[in-house]
Amino acid sequence: MSFEPKILGIACNWCTYTGADLAGTTRLKYPQNLRLIRVMCSSRINPSFIIRGFQLGADGVLVGGCHPGDCHYGTGNLYARRKLAITRKILEFAGMEPGRFRVEWISASEGNKFAEVVGEFTNQVRTLGPQTKFKITKDGQ
Amino acid sequence: MTAFKKIEDHLRKEAKNLLEGGKVTLVLAYARGFDEKHPVPCVVKAAADADHLVFNEYCTYNMARYLTRYPVGTKIAVAVKGADSRAVVQLIQEGKVRRDDLVILGIPATGMKNQKTGEVIDAKTTASTINPVLYDVLLGDEIHGVKAGSPYDVLAEFEGMDKDARWAFWKKEFERCIRCYACRKACPMCYCDPCFMDASRPRWADKSPTDDGTLMYHLTRFYHLAGRCIDCGECSRACPVDIPLHLFHKKVAKECEAMFGQAAGMNIEDKPAMANFKGEDSDQMLG
Amino acid sequence: MKKIAIDQFSELVKVLAERGPLYAPVKGKEGVNFQAIKNPADVTLDFYNTVLSPKSVFFPQSEDMIRYRITHGATEAQPVPQESRPAVILGVRPCDVRSFEIMDRHFLGAGVIDPYWKSKRDNTTVIGFAFDVSAAADPADFYNTFGYGAADPEGSDVFMVRTDKALLLKSMTDRGKKLLDSLGFLQVAGAQDEKVFEETVKKGKAVRTRSAEINPQVIAKKLVSVFDNGEFWQKVTMACIACGACTYGCPTCYCFDISDEMLFKEGSRKRFWDACTFTDFTLEASGHNPRPRIFQRYRQKVCHKYSYHVDKYGCISCVGCGRCTRVCPVNIDIFSIVDEANKL
């Protein structure tokens, strides 16, 4: 059986998650590999969520938020950008493939972009193969 | 080489004056431990005890680590070397201590030695700041003409590694971790109570020393120190099994400096990088 | 008594490792520590003492007690079978060997027998190893305080002494004798070797560590009387950063925590080392912490070892190995603290 990656998505309530809804209601196709978790703001994403996602078996993690300047709370995503940028560097220095982590700004009206990004990212992670570095294995306990 | 004896004399004199004059109620510095090569951090509260203070090449502890133990408003004199002074600055930025409460006794030092290995601590290892960045009294003279080197040079080897090799490296290092938590406890910036590792709801990582809990602990701690680690190296020196945590902290510090244009603990006017954003921040950092 | 040439040592290691679990000193990046031996070439005899203590062989840092799986409406749980293979731990320094007997009093002699400790302890032959009696002791050591020498064979099943060319192996117990008898390739030691062995033990008595007059009964009462001297405790523990290094390094610290850890409906109930110096060691579910201050927790450590343990088990739970002092990031030295308390 060909490898189907598990993608963890974490999306902000106001833009990306609504964008995902829009993609759904306009019946756009995107891969079913995504498990989407809704948070109120991209700045609510604790980098430990991302690490934990990889540990629990995610092959890729996709984070979505409002475009800078459009944050529902004004500046949340501007803080988030810094946090996620550092998270990315930490993952890389630990040895994680950079292609397994991605941040995208997707607005509520960008259902198309949402579907495209998910498709593209899923393909990219598929070529990277299963994520084994952080993933918890029973005998590793 | 630093004139350690001169600094020690000066330290005792200042401590005595400050305590006698009622300027401070306590002085945080170093005293003799079970032998000369093993000094201990100490607090002096009476002028008469100031003569117990010592300073030598083994006084590697970052005394800023003890500042957050005292309630705001306590008048404290603290002896700090270069990197340690940056910790004081960072703590001031974070509102954990007040500038007015402190008398900073700056110690310009080179030739400090790792107690376990005897190797000289320099930019290649940790503590690349030679002269204190902020002080009220300078114990000794500022040191100039010593090439400090970049604190990040040591990273080249690891940055050059293939990602799989780097993972293999860290995995092997973290496997030794016994979760004694000396690293976080020695760190001047790890003042959270409770630490996320001690929280049970949510439980971020297993309490027992599983490999995945250890990975979660260290990666999250590296993140929590982003833009805050001042490269004193105490975490690595505290570790009983010699895990080179400072390397990872240096890497994060380097990236923060490159992306956010500021190094930790250099200026009390700065805002901590991770609690801030700037108009010029761009999506490029998300790479 | 038996002996083996030093250059044949790896033969001995090989045979022991083939028979069953062998724990021996291995050099790692952090220094030398006891490890289960897979590759005989890993074993080293060139070390002063291990960074961490040998207790992990009988009392691993983390140990599953029950494994379980939650299925629809039911939980399948199985106790984890106890280790029953005969094992050997080789290269334990004399002071550390004494720690096993102290731990026995707690794990076996307190009215409740701890099956986890017992199964490993009962099945393990201890090969003690004399310190180099011509070298000075580490400045942190203070095992003389308890009357121990650098080459005391007491407590070992087999005691090993290193000479220029050979390792002398003397059995001290029946178990030790059985082990040596089963190793046919060992040479029989001669009268000259016996003499060297005895001399080494004697010389070991002359190796000086730090030492103080500490009578268990006296110090036990003394510590109770200075318990409320907060000024003293705060002064001596000011530097303590409340980590777990001293406890995890100590051969006679036995506190553990128990926790259920589960992932995707499968998990285990495990026990793992805990340290009385940790903030949450005494944290209660209500949020109340009877020992919120560091000096209270370190006081607990000292009083447990030097007072309560004497009351309960009749001996001090410290062997003066000096590890706690060596691994402490800020050089807190239990010996100096006890010595000072003793003189108050």
Ligand code: SF4
């Ligand atoms: S992380 Fe390490 S080097 Fe950085 S401030 Fe803390 S103790 Fe010092």
Ligand code: SF4
């Ligand atoms: S000090 Fe070392 S062994 Fe202890 S928790 Fe930190 S990394 Fe692990």
Ligand code: SF4
């Ligand atoms: S308390 Fe210290 S010296 Fe005593 S047995 Fe434990 S580690 Fe060794």
Ligand code: SF4
């Ligand atoms: S005495 Fe030292 S090793 Fe023990 S908890 Fe305190 S700082 Fe850590």
